[in-house]
Amino acid sequence: MKRIEIQEHTCDICVVGGGLAGCMAAIRAAQLNTNVILVDKSHPERSGCAATGLDHVWGYFPEVQGREGVSLEEMVEDHIQNVAHGLVHKKMLHYIAATSLDRILDLERFGAKIRFEDSTLPGKLRLQYQMHACRNTLHFEGRDVKRILSKAVRNQGARILDRVMVMELLVEDGEIAGAVGYGTRDGKIHRIRAKAVVMATGRANRLYKPYPGLTFAIRMPPALTGDGKAAMFRAGVELINMEFLSIPGRWSSKNLIRGGGLPTGSYQPPGTGVNALGEVIRRRNHDIGGKTVYGTAKTFATGKSFQGELEAGRGPIYADMSWGSEEDQKYMLWAIENEGLGPGLLHLMDSYGLDFRKHKIELWPIEPEHSAAAAGGPIVDDICQTTLPGLYAAGDEAGGIPGSVAPGAFTMGYLAAESATKRTDQIKAIPVGKGEEQVVAFCNDILSRSDGDPWEEAQATIHNIMTDYNVHVRSETMANRGLESLDYLAGTMHLTAANPHELTHCLEMRNLIDCGKIIFRSTIERKESRGKIFQRKDYPEQDDANWFCFLGQKMEKDVAVFQKHSP
Ligand SMILES: Cc1cc2nc3c(=O)[nH]c(=O)nc-3n(C[C@H](O)[C@H](O)[C@H](O)COP(=O)(O)OP(=O)(O)OC[C@H]3O[C@@H](n4cnc5c(N)ncnc54)[C@H](O)[C@@H]3O)c2cc1C
Numbered sequence: 001m002k003r004i005e006i007q008e009h010t011c012d013i014c015v016v017g018g019g020l021a022g023c024m025a026a027i028r029a030a031q032l033n034t035n036v037i038l039v040d041k042s043h044p045e046r047s048g049c050a051a052t053g054l055d056h057v058w059g060y061f062p063e064v065q066g067r068e069g070v071s072l073e074e075m076v077e078d079h080i081q082n083v084a085h086g087l088v089h090k091k092m093l094h095y096i097a098a099t100s101l102d103r104i105l106d107l108e109r110f111g112a113k114i115r116f117e118d119s120t121l122p123g124k125l126r127l128q129y130q131m132h133a134c135r136n137t138l139h140f141e142g143r144d145v146k147r148i149l150s151k152a153v154r155n156q157g158a159r160i161l162d163r164v165m166v167m168e169l170l171v172e173d174g175e176i177a178g179a180v181g182y183g184t185r186d187g188k189i190h191r192i193r194a195k196a197v198v199m200a201t202g203r204a205n206r207l208y209k210p211y212p213g214l215t216f217a218i219r220m221p222p223a224l225t226g227d228g229k230a231a232m233f234r235a236g237v238e239l240i241n242m243e244f245l246s247i248p249g250r251w252s253s254k255n256l257i258r259g260g261g262l263p264t265g266s267y268q269p270p271g272t273g274v275n276a277l278g279e280v281i282r283r284r285n286h287d288i289g290g291k292t293v294y295g296t297a298k299t300f301a302t303g304k305s306f307q308g309e310l311e312a313g314r315g316p317i318y319a320d321m322s323w324g325s326e327e328d329q330k331y332m333l334w335a336i337e338n339e340g341l342g343p344g345l346l347h348l349m350d351s352y353g354l355d356f357r358k359h360k361i362e363l364w365p366i367e368p369e370h371s372a373a374a375a376g377g378p379i380v381d382d383i384c385q386t387t388l389p390g391l392y393a394a395g396d397e398a399g400g401i402p403g404s405v406a407p408g409a410f411t412m413g414y415l416a417a418e419s420a421t422k423r424t425d426q427i428k429a430i431p432v433g434k435g436e437e438q439v440v441a442f443c444n445d446i447l448s449r450s451d452g453d454p455w456e457e458a459q460a461t462i463h464n465i466m467t468d469y470n471v472h473v474r475s476e477t478m479a480n481r482g483l484e485s486l487d488y489l490a491g492t493m494h495l496t497a498a499n500p501h502e503l504t505h506c507l508e509m510r511n512l513i514d515c516g517k518i519i520f521r522s523t524i525e526r527k528e529s530r531g532k533i534f535q536r537k538d539y540p541e542q543d544d545a546n547w548f549c550f551l552g553q554k555m556e557k558d559v560a561v562f563q564k565h566s567p
Helices: 020-031 062-066 072-083 090-110 145-155 227-234 306-311 326-338 342-351 405-426 437-447 455-472 476-492 500-525
Strands: 006-016 036-040 054-058 126-128 137-142 159-162 164-172 175-183 189-199 251-253 272-274 280-282 317-320 361-365 391-393 550-556 559-565
Touching: 006 020, 006 175, 006 405, 020 036, 020 090, 020 145, 020 189, 020 405, 036 164, 036 189, 054 090, 054 326, 054 405, 062 072, 072 090, 090 137, 090 145, 090 405, 137 326, 145 159, 164 189, 164 227, 164 437, 164 500, 175 437, 175 500, 189 227, 189 405, 189 437, 227 391, 227 500, 227 550, 280 306, 306 317, 306 361, 326 342, 391 405, 437 500, 455 476, 455 500, 476 500, 500 550, 500 559
Parallel strands: 006 036, 006 189, 036 159, 189 391
Antiparallel strands: 054 137, 126 137, 164 175, 175 189, 251 361, 272 280, 272 317, 317 361, 550 559
16 A cells, blocks of 8 residues: 655744745745745745735825824724724734735835826825725735745745645644645655744635536635644634634626626726616725715715615626726726736636626626635734744634735734744754644545545535535524534545545545534534624524624534633
8 A cells, every 4th residue: 555755844933825924924034034934735926815916905004094184093993893893803903004014015125016107195106995994905016926925935045845735733742843734746744843833824715615616616716725724723723703704795707707806996996886777886986985984985885785686686787897087997907907816807808809898797796705804713812823832823814803814914924923933032942743643644544545535526515515504594403414414524435536636635625624613613602693794593683792702612632612702
């Protein structure tokens, strides 16, 4: 029988995940002369949510918002109330808002273009309204942001270990000792011993059935399968917010590529959302704005929703981007070229002869996501430390900061590296650690089988279980049935893999099942409904007295235990 080979690496800090947070963490750690390895499941040049670009980043720009009469504190308060529904790690959010501009200036030093001659704002910045009630969203040329960052990682002297999917954490005497990954191309187990680990593997996607019916036709990067969250949970780290789904209401193109935020958002000045009668349901960017943070600003919303229009018989819903001047159109195309999946959208439209000037784009709701608005992940303190000493988390990996998105990744990555470096300065020897036994056994088991179930069948079953029992109707009995079903699947699937690529997918199934079980358990525990982000049929009321909290879940002696934390 073929046995898996194990290769060992050592460093002071192991950064897991080479997305925006992981790259920034590796750069900062290397700047501080720390011996760092950045491990990525794909390649940091084009990986994670920002693989194909970013068109905007929010932050506090004192010369602009200050002049418009909005203070940093007001902007943070706006985020707390309107983006995070009050449930947010306030100190971390404040840190993100206050230091986002510093990290944007780092990006500029690394080579990103952020200033434009046509801007009349201080610093020649292009700032727009997006998810806050003040103009604080910088438009920039972010199409190659991952290339720029990964080049900076290399220039700074950090090592990159690409195509290694981290599966488990190494632990010694109750403290972090490194990480264990599977080589998605070389098929080896990589044991990376380290004095500190920064987790930055992003969101948990591929849990829910995609609307187009194809596993990889989702808005989020399909390679992000909650690996970090599952590994941390198995190592006893406490996770919070895992019961929340992304806030519903996001729609994307129905038949084209399912990227960015059509029809309105920061990047389409002329973009409106209209019903089949041509009535405007989402306003265009030109028509919004206003000064204050507390409600007088005119927003995209018209009081009508796409879903409501569909149900009222006035569907389909379209993005109508034909409004506006030539200049508006030019600006929009520039912005879309830089936004995640935007270049793909433009390419497809071009090949089908579609033109924003003449054609409306049909929209459809995106599949449920366990993403940034949910902010499920390890609870972190004010320096990104998780509940396992020496283990830090940053960006979309971390729990408790909904809507932090790219600025959260840049700033927390930077902070986590500084915190991790302080720890490594105090530890003399790199620990040995334990933690690879189960994943090695799982891989060897699959490799020893000549016949069995392909990973695609497990994936389809997970999609069904999670969608049926966690989306359509959420209640204690439904969640218990979901848990039972995932347990049954885990106990009966006999996966096979013909090559490292297929074995990687098998390992993803293990993580998706673990993430699903965490979600069901937390769903059972949160006995209330909370606005758009969480509804229980058996507890329809919001219950602030008992549930205005982060719900923590961790494993103790193979039993899941819960704890509440005030935000
Ligand atoms: C289409 C789209 C457009 C967006 N546009 C914007 C925007 O314009 N502005 C904005 O502010 N936000 C935007 N966002 C959100 C933003 O991109 C994310 O919030 C941000 O990238 C999070 O950074 P991160 O480093 O935490 O995770 P990611 O950037 O997603 O990176 C995660 C990394 O972890 C790696 N990884 C995963 N699992 C493993 C594993 N097991 N082992 C090793 N490595 C692993 C992945 O390969 C990836 O490199 C967008 C998101 C999407 C999906």
